[in-house]
Amino acid sequence: MSTNGTGTSVDLNSLLLRESEQVEWKENVADIDDVVATICAFANDWSNLGGGYVVCGAAEKKDAHGFPAVELVGLTSARLKEVEGKVLTACRDRVYPGIVPLVHEMQGPTPDKRILVFIVASTSHAHTFRRGDDSGKHYVRLSRETREARDGILRELLVRKGDVEPWDRRICQSATTNDLDLVAFRDALQRMNVFDPNRGIDEYLSDTQSLSPFVPPLCGRDPLTGQLRPRNYAMLLFARQLQLHVPGAYALLSIYPGVDRSEPHAERHELAGSIIEQARRSIDLLGVQSHVAFDKTNSQSPNALKYPRQALTEAMVNALAHRDYELHEPTRTTVFSDRIEISSPGSLPTGIRVDTFQEGKATSKWRNQSLAWFLNRLQLAQAEGQGIPTIIRSMRDEGCPAPSFEVTEANVACRLPAHPRHALAREYSSIEEAISLGEFSRAKDRVDALLQRDPLNHRAVGLLTDVALALADVTLVRGYVAEYRTHLNSLPPLVLTRLADALTLHTQPTQNDRDEARRLYLAASQGYVEEREVRKLAQGLSRSGDDHAAVEFLDKQFRDHPEWRTTPSLLQVRGNAYIGMAKQCARTARFSNQLSAPAKKRAWDDCRRFLAQARRDLELALTTDDPNLKEIVQKNLDFAIKQQRAAGADRGRSPQGKSHSSRR
Structure with missing residues (x-):
């Protein structure tokens, strides 16, 4: 350590440990202008460190481990005086406003050499330095380098020093x-x-x-x-x-149906007018994206917003409030099916670290303080420093993926990913589109991928049945049912019904198909079934050969929902089920030789009772206003009446063709 006459002390070892913005090491001072430019940069103090040191006659080296080290080489007396004189003259004559750095001499490595140190304090001015015949330029210190201040850095420097208003x-x-x-x-x-x-x-x-x-x-x-x-x-x-x-003060909002800009069709909105009008129009357009995906199977959070509206509002207003309006570029918002990207022209305001900004922990700093103050008072923007934390928190609270922020010299972009449930909805739509276009192989591959991730994804299971029916390949459903039979009861009744339908509605259902379908229909009948699905499930039970279960299921629905007891379509299905039960009783009475006479009598009695109940249901169902249903009910009713007559005639005959009375 050494002290000059002014009491200023310098320790080369401590200088080596300082941040690189504050120290410049010069070995031989080959270029005086480089020294003066660096002095100018330290006085401009871009990084707000208080100034810096230019050390002449000391070389910055690396030690054996690659860390910075200083080698003192020193300057001769003549060279030291020459460098000092030229530097101070240039600081006086070619720097504006002029700078007078402190000069300090230190003992060199040998008695015939000294170390020359220029100590530069930060000033309240933005200094320029003129190299040769060039015009004056502003210089700043960026990390280890001295650079000319340009564009946004220059503007910010002038604003900081008070030479130019924001x-x-x-x-x-x-x-x-x-x-x-x-x-x-x-x-x-x-x-x-x-x-x-x-x-x-x-x-x-x-x-x-x-x-x-x-x-x-x-x-x-x-x-x-x-x-x-x-x-x-x-x-x-x-x-x-x-x-x-202000040519760049407008916004563009584009909406693409897919995940990139390759889509053949898109929406484009050019938003002019004042910033207030742009903000309100943008928020309205983005508000459409803040819709809900509903999942009945999720008891914890059945409703999921695709994007929280507060996050959309904050991101949009932030982009308008903090952008660089000296750039003739618009504020850009791009809506994709899985994300929204909002790009604000201009980099971050100087002094904000990128990492802390991305974490929502940056110290608040306005680029356009007066504009932001008005937007805050108009309830369009959050209080100072709350915008990014609000975006992060609202996305987290809604279960959305975390937002990301990309910072370049040209812009700051905010990326808001959609809620994962909406990503699944897009995949479902893609599969449905493939089915409608006849691209069944593509649809099957995507369904398989969904089921591999979640075998009990009820929407994917439903799509599997659609693909199976479209391909006329019931083996897809057979394989799925066989593999997950023990877990299927956790699926919603509607999905179980669709699986069972796929097993029974193809051209040649086997007895095993009907047995599997019956188990699925019975499992579905134990859960909550909406009115529009009751008829389909009851028909499925009858189709699988269990008319008795169909009648029991409908009776339970009528007890739970008395208002359904007069629904013609449900009465028609129960009437048909009773006819099916009556047919089974008639077959038993006619063709079972092992039955005793009392048992045959009971079978015929049941047959007549079921047919009478079928007739009552079908007669009530005739009140329908649906002509197609009415035609079906009438045919079923005619058949029931015919069966009643046949059952009455058959009841009076023995298996040998003799009447019971004559036999008695």
């Missing part, structure tokens, strides 16, 4: 107060509860009075003409034709 506070040189929509302005003031009807609206368009200490007056005076002109933030909020004055 863009949203500057006067719009192409506009006058006549370009403002005073009706929209008054409505905004009323919503903010700051409008005084006793004051004229023109009084609010002041260059001396502001609505809040946090924002400047809405207007300012042109320094040359004295003309009253609105500031840029006032134009963004209330301009009649904003895009004439």
Whole structure:
């Protein structure tokens, strides 16, 4: 450590441990301009570290482990004086405003050499340095390098140093107060509860009075003409034709039906008008995406929002409030089937770390503070620093995947993934589309993939039956039922019914198909069945050979839902089931030689009773207004009456053709 006459101390070892933005090591000082540019960068203090050190006569090396180390080589007396003189002259004559760094000499590696250190403090100015005949340029320190400040970095540097006002506070040189929509302005003031009807609206368009200490007056005076002109933030909020004055201040919203832009059809909305109008229109368009997917089998959270509306609103307003309006690029929102991407022109405001921003932990910092203040007061934006955490929290609370944020020098993009349940819904729609287009192999492959992930996914099982029927390949259903027979009772009744239908409705059902279907129908009949499915399930039980179970199932439904007792379609199905039961009794009475006479009598009695019940049901069902159903009921009724007569005649005959009375 060494101390000069001013009391300033320098420790080369401690300098080596400092962040690289603060120290520049020069071995031989081959280029004086490089030293001056670095001094200028330290004075501009882009990273807000308080300045820096340029050490001449010390080389930065690597140790055996690859870590930074310093090798002191020193400068001769003549070279030291030469470097010091040239650097200070350049700092005075070619840096604007001029800089006078502190100069410090330190003992070198040998008595004939010294180390020269320029100590540079941060200043309140944005300094330029002119190399040779070039015009002056601003320099900043970025990590280990000194670079020319350009574009957004230059603008931010000038704003920080107070040489230029932030863009949203500057006067719009192409506009006058006549370009403002005073009706929209008054409505905004009323919503903010700051409008005084006793004051004229023109009084609010002041260059001396502001609505809040946090924002400047809405207007300012042109320094040359004295003309009253609105500031840029006032134009963004209330301009009649904003895009004439701020070319990039518009938004594009595109909606694609698939997962990328290769789709042949899409929607495109070009949103002009003020930022308030763009925000409201964008929120309305995105609000359509915030719909619900319902899952009856999920007792914990049957309703799942595709996107939480609060996340959509915050992401959209953030993109409009914090974008760089000096770039002539629109704010872009792209809606895909599985995600929404919102891109805001311009990188992050300087001083915000990308990693903390992506985690929602960044220190709040406005690029357009005046604009953001108004949007907050108009209830369009969250309070300062709450936007990104709100997006992350609302997505998490709804069970959606975490949002992601991509930061580049050109833009900041927010990506909101849809709720996983909606991804399944898209897969279901894709399979249904493949079936409708006759692409059965593709549909089968996708159904297989779904069932591999979740064998009891009831929607996928239903689609499996559709594919099986479309392919006329009942082996798909047979294989599934055989593999998961012990777990099928957990499926909803409607899905069990569809599986059973697939086994019984193909062209040549086997007895095993009917037995499997009967088990499935019986399992379905034990659960809750909606009215529109009751008829189908009862018909399936009869088709599988269990008319008795069909009647019991319908009787239970009529007890639980008395209002269904007069439903013609259900009465028709029960009437048919009674006819089936009567047929079975008649066959037993006619062709079973092992039955005793009393047993045969009971069979005939049951046959007549079932036919009488069938006749009652079918006569009640004739009240239907459906002509097709009425025709079917009439045919069934005629058949029941005919069977009644036949049963009455057969009851009086013995198996040998003799009457019971003559035999007795």
